[in-house]
Amino acid sequence: MTTAKKDRKTLISMQNIQKHYGDYHALRGINLEIGEGEFFSLLGPSGCGKTTLLRTIAGFEDYDSGYVMISGNDMRGVPANKRPTNMVFQSYAIFPHLTVAQNVAFGLRKSGMSKAEKAKAAEQALEMVGLKGYGHRAAHALSGGQRQRVALARALVLKPKVLLLDEPLSALDRKMREQMQVELIKLQREVGITFILVTHDQEEALVMSDRIAVMFEGEIAQCDDPEVLYRRPKSKRVADFIGVMNFLSAECRVEDGKKIVNVAGLGETEVADDQCPEGFPDGAATVGFRPETLTLLYEGQTATHREAAATIDEVVYYGDMTYYDVRFDGVDKAVRISMRNIFGRDVLEVGSRVRVSWSPGALVVFG
């Protein structure tokens, strides 16, 4: 059971959700608690069940067994139009035959508000998403980013307890997407509503979320805040899915009560318990480490921790960063090192012999 952060009141609680599509086991016992005001992400490759889970919360999908509770109320049998959730669809689902204002005010039809109140609420919602004065425009004439904002305003105008976002940024180009990421974070902070985001983009999830649940094959593989998820992935698969992770083979043994790992090309080091999420393996193991935990040493520099000799296999220049693929002596497999480019320091060439500094504390040991 993964629980919401201590200082948050639990808003959504899911217990052992099971769901089949015919023979296909789409959700395999989901246990999850999401807090009030939390920005929560469901992250995973396509077909992992993240959208199904979101639609289960929204009330669009039925489930075989388990409970979905929102604010302590069992949601079984409560249809989507009666739930305190609203959804932003992947296609935005803007009603093309209505104006922007009519779209935003659509959900207020049964609110009992007067016409003027509805118009005011719609205008306020539009202002919140940066579309003040767009109310009279035809919805089908908007750009992708504007549609996205209208969809947000339309959902937020109802002041739901939970806003569900199904891959909301995937249809936007890169620049627009990055801009919307920041705006969504700000918006969420402003309205204080719980946001649940479904995404396959690990970078997006890391940027935006308070907590992330990584899903594979209908199961939650790990649920943690972004930093923990990145630094201390609980399995090789999660490690591989989030960012770039280098893997090297290793030998493990216990000596005088110390956990010793002998990593190919790097040498021996002692590791702490929290570096072994799957328990300390005996014998053969795999060690993972992030590209930025390695540093190429230039002439005259000394390693802060440990040092190993290597040869540069490939250089990928990104302007602000350079990625070096290097092979440690005695190892066939290349590992990636990311280095910030510093003015006045040359990018090294393929084939150069280099010294690499590495930190034992950054290693994660997998069985």
Add this chain to the structure above:
Amino acid sequence: MKSLKVYAIFYLIFLYAPIFLLPLFAFNSSTVIAFPLDSFTTEWFTTLLTLSEMHGALLSSLKIAVTSAVLATSLGIFAAMAVSRYSFPGQKGIMGFIMLPLVLPEIIVAVSLLIVILRMGFSTGAWSVIVGHTLICTPFAIAILQSAFASLDPSLEEAAYDLGETPASTFRLVTLPLVMPGIISALLISFTISMDEFIIAFFLTGAEPTLPVYLFSMMRFPKLLPAVMALGTILVVLSVLLIVIAEFFRRRGAKRTGNDTGGFL
């Protein structure tokens, strides 16, 4: 390339020249349908006004066409919605059988319907023509409506439901307005098909002939031939007009929902 161009031109002439002859002789003062043309006249159009039997035929044709169009379109809405929203076993087969009248020889449909109706002890009349016309118009209505429903993003309906509407009010507020151009287009096409249809009407019409059946019977009187030409001219103009209006509505709908699939023009 050049021979293809020539072929295309001849093809179009072959297709449309006879239709252009209609107005030519409709406005020609000679009672004989032959070249050279005599002088210009609108006499035949005025003759039409005096043929009270023709007025009866026109009225029964209109009655049949409106009823068939409404029936075919209503059935078409259900079928198109079922196909685009749900998948069920045997879906392709069922759709195939529904669309079959599109290619079935009409004479077969007409004769079999006639036999069934008479065997069951009913007598033919306007109602039996309506049954036959609904049968042949429904596939057209489905083809048009299916493209209207297919271009409708299903998350639009989900969004309305999510925003608090019931399934019924979702249909009224979102689905219906968005497929309305398709519905209008299906109504107009079905109406046109029923108005022009001859074979089924000829077999099943009973005592009150439809316009095309009446037109056929007029051919026996050479004196009335120019009036037939005049009537034909009016029918061609009306048909083309209706199809153009239908296509206009279909395209407007496609533009709104953002993708254009199918259509007859």
